[in-house]
Amino acid sequence: MSTQRFTAEFKEEAVRQVVERGYRVPDVAARLGVSAHSLYKWVKAVSPDRSEQQSQELLEAKSEVLRLRSQLRRTEEERDLLKKGRAVLCQGTRVKYRFMNEHRHDYAITLMCRVLRVARAGFYAWLHEPVSDHAREDARLLELIEASYSASHGVYGARRIFGDLREVGEVCGLHRVERIMAENGIKPVRGYKKPRAIAGRPSIIAPNRLQRVFTVDAPNKVWVTDITYIRTWQGWLYLAVVVDLFARKVVGWSMKPSLSRELAMDALLMAVWRRKPAGSVLVHSDQGSQYGSDDFKRFCQANNLEPSMSRRANCWDNAVAESFFSSLKKERIRKRIYKTRDLARADIFDYIEVFYNRTRRHSHIGGVSPEAFETAAA
Template sequence: MSAQRFTPEFKEEAVKQVTERGYSVSEVAARLGVSTHSLYKWVKAASPGQSEQHSQELLQAKSEILRLRSQMRRIEEERDIFKKSRAVLGQGARMKYRFVNEHREQHAISLMCQLLCIARAGFYAWLHEPVSVRETEDQRLLELIRYSYTASHGVYGARRVFADLREAGELCGKHRVARIMREHKIKAVRGYKTPRKIAGRPSIIAPNHLQRQFTVDAPDKAWVTDITYIRTWQGWLYLAAVVDLYSRKVVGWSMKATLSRELVLDALLAAVWRRKPASQVLLHSDQGSQYGSDDFKRFCKAHGLLPSMSRRGNCWDNAVMESFFSSLKKERIRKRIYKTRDMARADVFDYIEVFYNRSRRHSHLGGVSPEAFERARA
């Protein structure tokens, strides 16, 4: 059957089999008994605009691929420049100029200057004068500084070296001399060591009455207290807590956004209101400024509390409070940063009043909660 014998209607229906019903040209040609070449010609003749559109889409796709490849090459080059220049990113402009000069054969100068935030004109000016007038003057002053330092047998600092230079007629500044000496690690040698803090020194405000006797035989005989920090996106939230050594129960607590005396006093006031001790209570703390204030001492005297303080820098003297704060941060906070202080307050309140005091099993109490221990011993 020749191509001239197919009617226009036959050709139209054959083309629809390919364009509208989704069959391939070879399948339609085999079913209708026509050659694939003829069917391709019919399809092309029926939709000339589609062929042109297809060609345009191909051209656009190729141009987009070329653009993306160029962009990828630039990104890779920027990555390589940053990897190579990480040692000079925080340095001055002259160090960056030196890096650009060393890598100008590998990367474009304009791109390196743009990424390192330096002016290209400044780089070309540096090429003509690599050492500035100020650097040359610094080198000259360095020789005079070393001469003065050596003449003093190494005991002169920046102020005395500066005095020598001014006496010699130099007009440099004191801070410039200090900077040059700092950059070249020239500093005065002293014949004594810097005094350091002495850990373990007893408090002069209150003696250590507790002496690490963390086991007591009755409630409200000895309390321990301390302050810890909780991170939020709004800033620190400070928690002061009071623990009864008899049952390890948190008998008082307070949370505030500032580290003030009221933080400690509110926690103690809550403990006094809740427990209403009938006799004097030993109150142990560290040597924080809040526990050494006059308001704290007056509060203790008015409510029958006997202050006791740990040795300086010795966390073992207040180990029970350190253990409670450690449990709080490991079991509830878990290195989390709360969004707001209110969210932190709610979570810490839930841990202390709902979980820790009422249901958390304590190893020191034989595996029962502090409230269950007190009820059993009542």
């Protein structure tokens, strides 16, 4: 274990167990399978800055409270205004002006201009002339468009109607015709729908080399990987895992607030560092863009990993990874929403490294934990 390397993300979550959750260093070291000396060094590296950081965070929190109190009334007014004006948020400027005129005695004009993102001077100019020359011209063109549309029995689109208007001497642009038709719900009738994408097609990046053979006879032969979403009040937290099919052990993981290719690559990097496979390893995934990136393919080539991909929209081809996510959400998350991403990280870290890998009994491997199964097979 002394030669084992750990990623910065693993060290950070291990230190959180001691500093933030109050566990003793020997207990955390025993549960995570690291030496107490190493864990003491990790804690010591971050502890001197922690108290100063907490004091600074307290001062920042107090100033933030004062700032939020001053903004509370304005926020409440904007919230109430958005509830009433949500129907006009995506409408034209003059539609917003009509809404503002109807509610000018309930809210300040400056507030409505800021929320609806319109100019105050434009609103007062509209009061003197509610219907512009451009709007009158649009209404006249709409009658001609409807006449051409009816004459074609509803099969003409914007380009053919534009041709009819030009033929009778109207001077207008194609985009104006398209806009007027879209605003009034005028669409050409089509006899056939656009064909939908066919599910089940194999990937053009990497073939399905696994073929649902989820039982292997030795570790570091086949890994499966996938990504899932964890809900927090700060936004999504994305979790990528790498599972060794031999003992169903999670050998790599990564958690990030963004769904980028680094998320998948960091999880695979942790697996390579911790397992140090001697031979080639088959890495199976779905057809997500993270696994189809050029960086991911180069990483696999550099580390003697052979990529394999499920068929499109076929979750059964990657059933082991999906099963792990199902267990995580049923046994630990239980449909709750974490307050912060840090709380979600700590809880998921505890589930993977302390409970799932070292304690939880797995039915596929005879009712023992993944680590106990690997130890017995060694």
